[in-house]
Amino acid sequence: MKHAERQPPPTVSAVSPQGVQLPVWNSELLRKYDVPGPRYTSYPTALQFSDSFDDLAWESYLRERPPTVAPLSLYVHIPFCRDICYYCGCNKVVTRDATRSDRYLDSLAREMALLARHVDRRRRITQLHWGGGTPTFLGNAGMTRLMHELAVHFSLNDSPQREYSIEIDPRGVSVETVALLKGLGFNRLSLGIQDFDPAVQHAVNREQPYAMVEPLMAAARAHRFDSISFDLIYGLPRQSPATMDDTLEKVLRLSPDRISCYSYAHLPGQFSSQRSIDRLEVPSAEARLALLHTIIDTLVGAGYVYVGMDHFVKPGDELAKALDNGTLQRNFQGYSTQLAPELLGLGVSSISSTGDVYCQNLKTQDAWEARIAAGRLPAQRGLVLSEDDRLRRDVIMQLICTMGFDTAETGHRHNVDLMEVLRPEIERLAPLEADGLVERIGTRVNVTPVGRLLVRNICMIFDAWLDPQKQRFSRTI
Ligand code: SF4
Structure with missing residues (x-):
């Protein structure tokens, strides 16, 4: 289909023939939220x-x-x-x-x-x-x-x-x-x-x-x-x-x-x-x-x-x-x-991920080879996830993969009162809720069809490590 012939974007929630909710395009909101942010292939990044x-x-x-x-x-x-x-x-x-x-x-x-x-x-x-x-x-x-x-x-x-x-x-x-x-x-x-x-x-x-x-x-x-x-x-x-x-x-x-x-x-x-x-x-x-x-x-x-x-x-x-x-x-x-x-x-620079640890290999071929030649694993750096990291990772991965999370269920899984532990983050969702990116129904936080294209921005609310002043990311759009 040629661009000039394209139909106007949908402005209301739509569902595909397979029953999957389609993203809804809203240029104004996409412009507003187009800021640098992680792609969350892991949390913490x-x-x-x-x-x-x-x-x-x-x-x-x-x-x-x-x-x-x-x-x-x-x-x-x-x-x-x-x-x-x-x-x-x-x-x-x-x-x-x-x-x-x-x-x-x-x-x-x-x-x-x-x-x-x-x-x-x-x-x-x-x-x-x-x-x-x-x-x-x-x-x-x-x-x-x-x-x-x-x-x-x-x-x-x-x-x-x-x-x-x-x-x-x-x-x-x-x-x-x-x-x-x-x-x-x-x-x-x-x-x-x-x-x-x-x-x-x-x-x-x-x-x-x-x-x-x-x-x-x-x-x-x-x-x-x-x-x-x-x-x-x-x-x-x-x-x-x-x-x-x-x-x-x-x-x-x-x-x-x-x-x-x-x-x-x-x-x-x-x-x-x-x-x-x-x-x-x-x-x-x-x-x-x-x-x-x-x-x-x-x-x-x-x-x-x-x-x-x-x-x-x-x-x-x-x-x-x-x-x-x-x-x-x-x-x-x-x-x-x-x-x-x-x-x-x-291999060089590869990352391993277990339930509670991330570990990355040395990033240059020479250093990686020398370490292996010495009979040692070529790991260079990593992270042991804290309980707080695990809770936030759970929230962020649910937002990205299932378009929402249940505050009660998620908190129960981590033995915490999520509404208490993440109170500042839940409060910071309010402007996104006002813009229609998320909706709260009972104990659930859902990503709306408008929010699907801006899910990185929603995840960023729950990212305790995020420091846009020091970190360089691609733009969310
Ligand atoms: S995109 Fe980068 S990694 Fe891929 S082929 Fe080109 S130079 Fe190599």
Whole structure:
């Protein structure tokens, strides 16, 4: 659908054919609440991790905690990229030296051995994700070796319910690689698309025409991957509602199962590669709103379910079902189903998350390798959650995943009178309630359809660590 032909946005609560409440667009409120804020892939966010929680603390935590055979999720970080995308804010190493990945795989295998000592072999790996960087930088032989090492150290499984996913850079992948990935056990692919417009791609130094992506999608469908997801970014230089219309038309033609639309944060002071982007070509706040509006209208109009924040999925997708039955989760990869209660990270800068601890690995390859060579876990920093953190995390995750929480039930779960403990926060909800972002019914606090697009702002009320003066975040819209 072309932007000029789009219908006016809905102004009243609407429900999709699947019975899922649709977000309601309110330009005035979106402008008012468009401030920097966390994306809450964790609470507290990684900014709160401290060096006082080091590898010794992580090791003793893993050694001394009660034994468990619960399912486990693994994340493997591959930091290498052949070229730099100017917008990128990820932890990556830009190199064309393929031998660097051999050394990296050697250390990864040693890290697995160190970590696996603390993992009961009966724990099934129900979720596995390779992210980066560019995991496919490893090449077919490297990826085969990595999966083999994982199988040596952990209990991978071939259940149809497993979720094994890998991030794909279409510029470095052939249809034969897609076939190999299926053979290695992956059943989910995530493709970094960002935008299909040639001028936008040129401006961000990531040129990957539609004709490059189409055969990969055909191969992925032919090999029956359960789920294919696309990452898009809005707010990139040279984007306009017209270019976005065109990109979305191509996206819909390829029909991915999931679509994530991230907002570009132009922070050249923080990310040096962004200095290559012409600031004057970056859409204004008003233009970004128009882009987001185009995305929501088009994807919801095409039948995708708005899961929340930045995610859209097809109605039959596992995330749509999880949204429906209240089991939706949020983790460092975004929204997730509730297959495994714990996530362990491997590789440079990766983050592990258990019920009460976050722990992040060293962020440079040299430091990470040296630590592993010394026979120690390469953890650098982390956080042991306090009772207050756990209560607030529960509230924030319920707001993001189930669009509300019950003050009595949540307080009961944490053995506190929530209305007393979080009284200042509940009082600070009043202006958001007056603006129609939240509603209070009895003991429940609900995010309204208008508030769904501003859920980060609602979560920020309950964030005890938030310090906008010192912390740099992307804008909430
Ligand atoms: S966006 Fe992805 S592929 Fe591009 S530089 Fe960043 S990590 Fe590498």
